[in-house]
Amino acid sequence: MVKRTSFEGDACPIARSLDAIGDWWSMLIIREALLGVRRFGEFQKRLGLAKNILTVRLRALVDQGILETAPASDGSAYQEYLLTPKGRGVFPILVALRQWSEEFDDRPDEIATILVDREKGKPVRKLELHAQDGRLLSAADITLKPRTAKAGKRITA
Amino acid sequence: MVKRTSFEGDACPIARSLDAIGDWWSMLIIREALLGVRRFGEFQKRLGLAKNILTVRLRALVDQGILETAPASDGSAYQEYLLTPKGRGVFPILVALRQWSEEFDDRPDEIATILVDREKGKPVRKLELHAQDGRLLSAADITLKPRTAKAGKRITA
DNA sequence: GCAACCTAGTTTAATAATGCAACTAATGGA
């Protein structure tokens, strides 16, 4: 297999995000980190991926500022992997992925968990996209606009 | 490379979604379809991926009910690829990916477009996760609950 | 202090996945 096409310099933010976290296993590693997993061995055991791949993925996520390393919280000499704010920012993507499966999966009975509000124990609402004035937007209600004008404003601000 | 681990039977809906649309290029193909692309050649030209890979990806997306084929709208003998409701359901995932990049990208100046409300031309709001009663939820405010009880209700409903 | 075990990788080998580029067959248009 020749080298996969990189989306690193892509003008589209979707592609850029996929470049950062689109490798097989990356988003599941972040999912585990969001669930509180910190140690190499725990990631490896829970996910079941090859250790060399886990090493490469963790390295990449650290390099991209999604995870950071810190001394292990149990006082041992080991290191732990912790999410940064950038890493925690992946949460809505994971929610969206979850909710897509919940709604459209061929075999929804195979899904083992639901996402609930910790305080009330109630299922959360589906993600919704809103206009600035609060209108609910579907894919048909949005469009893409060149970012130039906005960038110009930022420069002067 | 040995066969990649499949998440097809995974109990986690995130993993199941990644199994369906997590291949390199798949989400970008769906993005293009959402933008109105229908023809093989157009997908290929706009994305720049290898034709054999595009063929395999389109086949998989059709097999999974994300895309469907239909006679070309220009009356020619060719086929077009159209999103199904399941395919259009991927939209929030793409929005989430876009918004993650917009917020955390190392080089936001490389992003060419913003997502705006077609009617007003204003940037859309960031996706938010809400509890049933409307409270805004962060990752720390949610938890996973076994789905069994809910499944039981569905069977009786 | 030492042996056994655990942890966090590292290394090797085999196979799938990917991109490149040429090729093929069907379709469209002059």
Add this chain to the structure above:
DNA sequence: TCCATTAGTTGCATTATTAAACTAGGTTGC
């Protein structure tokens, strides 16, 4: 009919992934 376009198909070489063994440092119990 001929040439260009479209939608793939094919063959090849390189990268990505898995499985499993290995390595070195750290921890624990005696």
